[in-house]
Amino acid sequence: MTGRVEHLYVHVPFCAHRCGYCDFVTAVGRREEHAPYVEALLVELALERELLAPELKTVFVGGGTPTFTESRALARLLESLPAATEVTVEANPETVTAELGRLLRRHGVNRVSLGVQSFRPHLLRTLERRAGPDDVRRAVYHLRDASFDNISFDLIYGIPGQSASDLDRDLSEALALEPEHLSCYELEAKRGTRFTYAHGQELAAQAETMEAYYERVVETLTTASYRWYETANFCRSEARDLRARHNLAYWSGSDYLGIGLGAVSTVGGRRSRNTARLSLYTGPLMRGARPAREVEALPEAVRRRERVMLGLRLDEPLPLAGVRGALDDAALARLERGGLLTRAPADGAAVDEAISLTARGRFLAGGVAAELIA
Numbered sequence: 001m002t003g004r005v006e007h008l009y010v011h012v013p014f015c016a017h018r019c020g021y022c023d024f025v026t027a028v029g030r031r032e033e034h035a036p037y038v039e040a041l042l043v044e045l046a047l048e049r050e051l052l053a054p055e056l057k058t059v060f061v062g063g064g065t066p067t068f069t070e071s072r073a074l075a076r077l078l079e080s081l082p083a084a085t086e087v088t089v090e091a092n093p094e095t096v097t098a099e100l101g102r103l104l105r106r107h108g109v110n111r112v113s114l115g116v117q118s119f120r121p122h123l124l125r126t127l128e129r130r131a132g133p134d135d136v137r138r139a140v141y142h143l144r145d146a147s148f149d150n151i152s153f154d155l156i157y158g159i160p161g162q163s164a165s166d167l168d169r170d171l172s173e174a175l176a177l178e179p180e181h182l183s184c185y186e187l188e189a190k191r192g193t194r195f196t197y198a199h200g201q202e203l204a205a206q207a208e209t210m211e212a213y214y215e216r217v218v219e220t221l222t223t224a225s226y227r228w229y230e231t232a233n234f235c236r237s238e239a240r241d242l243r244a245r246h247n248l249a250y251w252s253g254s255d256y257l258g259i260g261l262g263a264v265s266t267v268g269g270r271r272s273r274n275t276a277r278l279s280l281y282t283g284p285l286m287r288g289a290r291p292a293r294e295v296e297a298l299p300e301a302v303r304r305r306e307r308v309m310l311g312l313r314l315d316e317p318l319p320l321a322g323v324r325g326a327l328d329d330a331a332l333a334r335l336e337r338g339g340l341l342t343r344a345p346a347d348g349a350a351v352d353e354a355i356s357l358t359a360r361g362r363f364l365a366g367g368v369a370a371e372l373i374a
């Protein structure tokens with residue numbers, strides 16, 4: 001039997017060091033566990049394979065730092081994954097060598113998401129990052145040399161001590177390297193992290209400044225001809241559609257299978273999350289059994305709300321068919337009067353078939369979506 005899920009997420013949790021602001025599912029070091037972990041992943045993939053469509057649209061290998069994984073284990077993983085139209089691997093700049101670039105390319109990877117975060121050494125120190133600006137430049141050089149033509153940068157703004165001119169420098173240094181795609185995230189104080197303990201109050205105090213920083217990010221990148229296609233995501237748009245297909249699948253409510261430590265899947269109206277404890281993950285898989293996981297039903301009402309919350313982050317109209325029951329009509333009218341959204345006919349059909357946020361609405365997308373949901 002073959003399934004219909006066209007998007008696969010693979011979590012590889014190992015990192016050289018735990019950055020203070022990060023709350024992703026990670027494990028520091030543990031080189032001797034990389035190969036057994038990959039074997040466990042492949043057992044999980046085999047157990048879930050029947051959910052997957054014969055041809056996948058996207059595979060995303062995220063972390064953690066997938067490119068920190070011991071290279072034979074990484075090669076074994078990549079060569080065992082199903083092919084897909086878009087295959088992305090997350091990489092930290094200091095891990096990217098000429099050899100790694102070739103290894104990724106040889107194994108069908110066609111997109112790399114590089115965790116740049118900032119080019120300013122004092123801000124990188126605050127974030128406890130290992131890579132400096134020269135590592136980023138070197139990584140891009142190696143990836144281009146390995147003929148990668150789809151590179152994305154992750155940038156973070158709102159780092160304590162970051163001035164507006166620091167932000168401008170970060171954006172112009174990023175643009176100078178001509179990435180096809182950029183994700184720009186406001187630094188979030190994640191509960192329970194070292195960073196939040198040390199800097200949580202500073203982050204809370206700068207919330208208003210961050211609105212101006214966000215506007216500066218959008219202004220700079222759109223002026224440089226990047227398409228602002230999602231709240232925090234931008235891509236070049238001259239020749240190809242370079243939006244992140246994998247993330248677009250999440251944002252538009254498609255089903256996806258996630259394998260690996262702590263990985264989340266949404267398939268057939270159910271959401272499951274694998275255990276985040278390494279031994280509880282690998283132990284059962286070594287015996288051929290599924291790992292511990294939490295499963296919840298996703299009632300249609302919840303799915304509709306998610307489609308509104310996520311769909312409004314995109315720069316394309318959100319069709320009302322299928323989400324109408326989730327919307328508060330009075331709020332819809334109020335937001336329209338307030339100039340935050342417009343209703344548009346879709347292909348000359350009914351007047352209110354789709355809604356779009358105005359530019360001002362997009363800066364306030366989270367609040368608009370929250371108000372709109374009945």
Ligand SMILES: C[S@@+](CC[C@H](N)C(=O)[O-])C[C@H]1O[C@@H](n2cnc3c(N)ncnc32)[C@H](O)[C@@H]1O
Nearest residue numbers: 021022024063064065090115154185186187188
């Ligand atoms: C799961 S991380 C993994 C990527 C890679 N290991 C790295 O550190 O670059 C993916 C991205 O999430 C973003 N991120 C992680 N923690 C964040 C936080 N507290 N606030 C905002 N963005 C965060 C960073 O931009 C990071 O590149």
Ligand code: SF4
Nearest residue numbers: 015018019022063064
């Ligand atoms: S930010 Fe990236 S490198 Fe740092 S701990 Fe998190 S996943 Fe690992």
